[in-house]
Amino acid sequence: METVTYWTSVGSPVGPLLLTAAPTGELTSLSVTGQKGGRAVLDDWRRDPGPFREAERQLAAYFAGELKEFRLAMSAVGTPFREKVWAALDDVPYGATASYGEIAARIGASRPAVRAVGGAIGANPLLVVRPCHRVIGSDGSLTGYAGGLERKVRLLTHEGALRP
Numbered sequence: 001m002e003t004v005t006y007w008t009s010v011g012s013p014v015g016p017l018l019l020t021a022a023p024t025g026e027l028t029s030l031s032v033t034g035q036k037g038g039r040a041v042l043d044d045w046r047r048d049p050g051p052f053r054e055a056e057r058q059l060a061a062y063f064a065g066e067l068k069e070f071r072l073a074m075s076a077v078g079t080p081f082r083e084k085v086w087a088a089l090d091d092v093p094y095g096a097t098a099s100y101g102e103i104a105a106r107i108g109a110s111r112p113a114v115r116a117v118g119g120a121i122g123a124n125p126l127l128v129v130r131p132c133h134r135v136i137g138s139d140g141s142l143t144g145y146a147g148g149l150e151r152k153v154r155l156l157t158h159e160g161a162l163r164p
Helices: 050-063 080-089 100-106 111-122 149-158
Strands: 006-010 017-021 027-032
Touching (some): 006 050, 017 050, 027 050, 080 100, 080 111, 100 111
Antiparallel strands (some): 006 017, 017 027
């Protein structure tokens, strides 16, 4: 049986967002233009805004400063290690940041595994809604972001974790 991927594009203050969903309606990815490892629309995908109405509503509320925590059905497929790291991202609250080392500690990973944690964070397919932008270097530096450092700065400033 062939699996259909639904998609839509949503405007935002950080540029157009490409959303994909499974036939079950779960959000499977949220990408931005020029994203490292981001998705691009394929010929056999089906454009349909229907499965994304709740995601669009929550994203609009988030960018309007009215929503601090997304409550969406999401399904991101990765290795068990990556899925563990992605789940830990959901625990970093709005307006706060965590270091890669802190994320590693939260999942019980050893100190040498911090690089692997960084790789898993960089491979997060659900930008914005799974807040990988809240992860910074242990010295407070704004290290890489698959969506681009400028977007990371905008998101953290929007959330109040950075001063403009």
